[in-house]
Each structure stands twice: as structure tokens, then as C-alpha cells.
Amino acid sequence: KLVLGKKGDLAGCRVVVTAGGTQEPIDPVRYVGNRSSGKMGYALAEEARDRGAHVVLISGPVSLPVPYGVELRRVETAAQMQAAVFSAVTNADVLIMSAAVADFRPAHPASQKIKKRLGGGRGAGEGENTGEQATDGSFSLHLIKNPDILGELAQMQDLPRRLVRVGFAAETENVVENAKDKLHRKQLDLLVANDVTRSDSGFGTNTNKVTLFHANGVMEDLPVMPKTGVAAAIWDRVVSLLS
Numbered sequence: 001k002l003v004l005g006k007k008g009d010l011a012g013c014r015v016v017v018t019a020g021g022t023q024e025p026i027d028p029v030r031y032v033g034n035r036s037s038g039k040m041g042y043a044l045a046e047e048a049r050d051r052g053a054h055v056v057l058i059s060g061p062v063s064l065p066v067p068y069g070v071e072l073r074r075v076e077t078a079a080q081m082q083a084a085v086f087s088a089v090t091n092a093d094v095l096i097m098s099a100a101v102a103d104f105r106p107a108h109p110a111s112q113k114i115k116k117r118l119g120g121g122r123g124a125g126e127g128e129n130t131g132e133q134a135t136d137g138s139f140s141l142h143l144i145k146n147p148d149i150l151g152e153l154a155q156m157q158d159l160p161r162r163l164v165r166v167g168f169a170a171e172t173e174n175v176v177e178n179a180k181d182k183l184h185r186k187q188l189d190l191l192v193a194n195d196v197t198r199s200d201s202g203f204g205t206n207t208n209k210v211t212l213f214h215a216n217g218v219m220e221d222l223p224v225m226p227k228t229g230v231a232a233a234i235w236d237r238v239v240s241l242l243s
């Protein structure tokens with residue numbers, strides 16, 4: 001077997017990593033999205049590749065080079081990401097959801113560009129309900145809930161083999177409580193909580209300050225590290241979960 005890179009402790013493993021943010025169309029030129037550079041997810045994919053894993057990287061739109069030696073599947077919306085994840089995990093050992101999935105999407109994306117002038121364009125077509133323009137110049141968008149990909153996986157009993165599941169949580173407050181809640185609600189093996197209010201952590205940065213929450217209650221505060229180092233630390237934990 002060909003093993004790329006130094007460690008090889010993921011040789012023979014099939015892993016799925018999601019990265020970037022989803023984009024939910026409002027009309028052909030606009031979207032609702034989450035902030036995410038994709039750097040953390042791409043670092044996770046490259047680290048797994050270097051350890052010998054077969055890597056499927058499911059990525060929202062990002063401006064990062066295509067990593068060598070991983071299977072890249074590009075998606076835009078949460079619905080597309082869900083379909084890609086559900087199909088990829090059927091024969092995977094590990095899923096790491098580092099993508100920033102938009103929680104809501106416009107109920108009916110307009111088929112034509114919405115014009116800012118009231119009644120100034122076709123905007124939503126017949127029967128569509130994208131949003132409402134009011135006479136005071138305001139516009140309100142109707143959003144509906146997206147599927148919770150990890151949440152639905154937690155309910156799925158019929159996966160052909162045990163899937164180690166890792167989630168991320170970008171929090172601005174009550175990090176510990178929110179992280180513990182998500183770990184249990186989504187039945188994760190590991191939750192990586194990220195305080196995005198820090199300037200050395202989170203969106204667009206090359207470093208991250210994370211706290212790991214394990215299913216057995218153990219909590220690990222990691223120091224500020226490059227995202228590549230955080231990726232290595234996460235795979236170290238996953239490797240011990242797999243053995």
C-alpha cells in the first residue's frame with residue numbers, strides 16, 4: 001500500500017472532512033452565508049492525507065488551492081453538503097465537520113435578480129416568496145431552516161460501520177456550556193470549540209485557540225497554534241479513538 005508522508009497512522013482509513021461555508025442563494029447574484037476561510041478544514045484534510053488516509057474533502061466555495069492527493073467535492077448549499085456527506089460517510093471511518101453550515105436559507109430563491117426599487121424588476125417570480133419590499137424602502141427576507149447534517153447523522157442507526165464523528169463550534173459567548181450541549185445533542189466523539197472573539201483565533205487567521213470536548217467528559221484547552229498544529233492535535237485524538 002502506498003502511504004504518503006511521515007506517520008502513516010491513518011493508513012487504510014477513509015475520512016471525510018467538510019470545510020468552508022455554505023452559500024444559500026437569495027437570487028442569481030446574492031446569497032446568505034457564514035464566514036469561513038476553509039483554512040482549518042483544508043489543514044485537517046492535508047494532515048489526514050499525510051498520515052496515509054484516503055480523504056474526501058467536501059468544500060464550500062473558498063479561495064484556497066486544491067490540495068494534492070485528496071478527493072475534492074465542491075458544494076455550495078447546505079442541502080448539497082448534506083447529500084455529499086451522507087453519500088461519503090457510507091464507507092468512511094471518520095467524519096470531521098469543520099464547515100460553517102448556514103442554519104437558514106431563503107425559502108424560494110428568486111429566479112431573477114431582485115431590484116432595489118420597489119416594483120422595479122421581476123425579482124421573485126409567480127408564487128415565489130423570497131422576501132417583501134415595504135414602502136419605507138426596507139426589505140425582509142423569508143428564511144427557513146436548513147437540515148442539521150450532524151444532528152441527522154446522530155439519528156441514523158443504519159450506518160454500515162462505526163463512524164467517529166467530530167464537530168466544530170464557533171462561539172462568541174458561553175463557550176463551555178454551548179460546546180457541551182452540542183457534543184451531547186449531536187452525539188459526537190469530539191467537539192472542537194473555537195472562541196471566535198479572539199483576534200488570534202477563528203475566521204481567516206492562520207492560528208486557532210481551541211478547546212477539545214471529549215464524549216467522556218474530558219476537556220482539553222490547547223494553546224494558540226497554527227491551524228496545521230491544531231489539525232495534527234485533532235487527528236492524534238481521532239487516532240486514539242480508532243484504536
Ligand code: CTP
Binds near residue numbers: 168
Ligand atoms: N452543523 C451541521 N449542520 C448544520 C449546522 C451545523 O452539521 N446545519 C455542524 C457544524 O459543521 C459543526 C457543528 O454542527 O460541526 C456545530 O455547528 P454550530 O453552528 O456551532 O451548531 P448549531 O447546532 O447550528 O447551533 P448554533 O448555530 O445555534 O450555535
Ligand code: CA
Binds near residue numbers: 101102103
Ligand atoms: Ca449554526
